Amino acid sequence: MSTRELVESIYEQVRTRNAGEPEFHQAAAEVFDSLHVVLDRHPHYAEAGLIERLCEPERQIIFRVPWTDDRGAVHVNRGFRVQYNSVLGPYKGGLRFHPTVNLGIVKFLGFEQIFKNALTGLPIGGGKGGSDFDPKGRSEAEVMRFCQSFMTELHSHIGEHTDVPAGDIGVGGREIGFLFGQYKRLTNRYESGVLTGKGTGWGGSQVRREATGYGAAYFVNDMLQTHNRSLDGTRVVVSGSGNVAIYAIEKIQQLGGLVVACSDSSGYIVDSKGIDLEVLKDIKQVQRGRVSEYVDAHSHASFTADGSIWDVPCDVALPSATENELDDKAATALVKNGVNVVAEGANMPTTPAAIKVLREACVAFAPGKAANAGGVATSALEMQQNASRDSWAFQYTDDRLADIMGKIHSRAVETAEEFGMPGDYVHGANISGFITVADAMIAQGVI
Numbered sequence: 503m504s505t506r507e508l509v510e511s512i513y514e515q516v517r518t519r520n521a522g523e524p525e526f527h528q529a530a531a532e533v534f535d536s537l538h539v540v541l542d543r544h545p546h547y548a549e550a551g552l553i554e555r556l557c558e559p560e561r562q563i564i565f566r567v568p569w570t571d572d573r574g575a576v577h578v579n580r581g582f583r584v585q586y587n588s589v590l591g592p593y594k595g596g597l598r599f600h601p602t603v604n605l606g607i608v609k610f611l612g613f614e615q616i617f618k619n620a621l622t623g624l625p626i627g628g629g630k631g632g633s634d635f636d637p638k639g640r641s642e643a644e645v646m647r648f649c650q651s652f653m654t655e656l657h658s659h660i661g662e663h664t665d666v667p668a669g670d671i672g673v674g675g676r677e678i679g680f681l682f683g684q685y686k687r688l689t690n691r692y693e694s695g696v697l698t699g700k701g702t703g704w705g706g707s708q709v710r711r712e713a714t715g716y717g718a719a720y721f722v723n724d725m726l727q728t729h730n731r732s733l734d735g736t737r738v739v740v741s742g743s744g745n746v747a748i749y750a751i752e753k754i755q756q757l758g759g760l761v762v763a764c765s766d767s768s769g770y771i772v773d774s775k776g777i778d779l780e781v782l783k784d785i786k787q788v789q790r791g792r793v794s795e796y797v798d799a800h801s802h803a804s805f806t807a808d809g810s811i812w813d814v815p816c817d818v819a820l821p822s823a824t825e826n827e828l829d830d831k832a833a834t835a836l837v838k839n840g841v842n843v844v845a846e847g848a849n850m851p852t853t854p855a856a857i858k859v860l861r862e863a864c865v866a867f868a869p870g871k872a873a874n875a876g877g878v879a880t881s882a883l884e885m886q887q888n889a890s891r892d893s894w895a896f897q898y899t900d901d902r903l904a905d906i907m908g909k910i911h912s913r914a915v916e917t918a919e920e921f922g923m924p925g926d927y928v929h930g931a932n933i934s935g936f937i938t939v940a941d942a943m944i945a946q947g948v949i
């Protein structure tokens with residue numbers, strides 16, 4: 503059997519065994535697509551069921567989350583924590599609160615997280631969790647009661663040396679605060695390292711809030727620098743307007759880029775003078791409102807409810823909202839308008855068909871597991887500070903983040919070259935992350 507046939511047969515097993523989980527299949531297929539070249543060179547990775555073990559989470563926890571709304575009505579949501587792989591360190595990865603969350607989504611995110619975390623070079627395994635709870639329109643008291651109920655079950659499965667959750671869609675500093683408070687109450691332990699993304703006044707790291715977006719901007723700058731370019735004067739479109747998007751916009755602006763559009767699930771705004779971040783932050787972070795409100799402050803800007811943000815011409819695109827938001831039609835529009843770089847701020851926002859369009863047009867494309875790894879990397883720095891009961895200055899932490907992103911960029915570039923696919927960040931990141939995890943799994947025996 504050729505290595506290609508072997509990888510295909512394992513993929514078929516994964517699909518059959520995990521029926522009804524299309525996002526997980528997609529994430530696995532994207533990694534598998536890079537593996538046969540590795541197996542050709544290093545056949546021992548195919549032995550001892552290594553790939554099959556990698557695809558099977560070490561543990562999957564599914565639980566009931568009952569809570570009471572402000573009117574006294576009882577609601578029941580489903581909670582998940584998938585502890586995917588702990589070969590490099592405690593399980594590490596965010597919690598997502600969004601109505602679309604199901605086991606397949608959590609597994610796709612957890613699977614991606616294994617390789618992303620390996621790429622950071624820091625001692626963190628891969629995991630992910632969340633709930634189908636919809637925080638939209640809920641009062642702060644309702645969100646708090648939900649978080650307390652969620653943690654009431656989760657607390658016995660996590661710990662600073664076991665599993666360290668953080669934020670993702672719908673989970674930011676406020677939710678981490680409620681979750682941490684309940685963990686502390688249930689365990690009677692001030693265990694700072696059990697969650698990351700905490701407030702900077704009580705164990706959180708400087709720059710963690712900004713880290714995913716800043717890191718993605720650093721990564722794009724590194725990509726441009728390999729072509730003797732920079733973000734200075736570059737026209738950029740960033741989808742989303744949440745944690746990742748806002749701080750990607752902030753750092754791109756600091757590096758001289760002109761961000762002309764961003765979005766939320768109700769539509770997108772275009773401001774050809776450049777997004778006014780103060781206004782955007784006020785709408786999204788303070789008021790928890792909609793991007794459409796931006797035009798109230800800037801009448802020269804426009805809001806489009808039905809349409810695609812990827813029709814807005816740009817040189818650099820950062821899909822930073824959610825999975826599969828950039829399809830082949832969108833990629834074709836981007837290429838037609840002359841895009842040069844696409845970097846994933848979100849997890850798996852680009853469909854396989856869109857990646858094909860971008861590859862064929864020779865657009866530099868950075869997968870999320872490399873470009874958005876700055877968030878989890880800074881989470882690992884937060885764990886480091888917690889373990890030594892220390893807290894670092896903003897600039898020092900930001901410099902560490904920029905350095906880590908530079909190293910991830912070099913790893914992806916060098917690995918792609920080594921395997922005969924120069925400039926292909928997808929294969930470079932997949933192969934480099936896979937080898938790190940695989941070597942550790944082999945060293946630790948059949949576990």
Ligand code: NDP
Pocket residue numbers: 596600602669670671672673674714742743744745746747765766767768822823824825847848849850874875877878
């Ligand atoms: P937030 O909840 O802060 O923001 C999410 C943004 O994406 C909002 O603008 C939201 O719009 C939009 N969005 C979410 N779901 C959908 C959807 N189904 N359709 C259209 N728009 C949607 O989340 P983050 O910024 O933290 O996360 C964004 C992406 O980045 C996710 O893929 C996440 O997994 C990934 N990521 C996050 C990291 C982090 O540190 N937070 C680290 C690495 C990756 P609306 O408000 O209308 O729902």
Ligand code: 2IT
Pocket residue numbers: 594595596597615618666667668669670698849874875877878879881
């Ligand atoms: O997808 C991700 O990398 C995150 N949501 C961040 C995870 C973390 O543990 O900081």
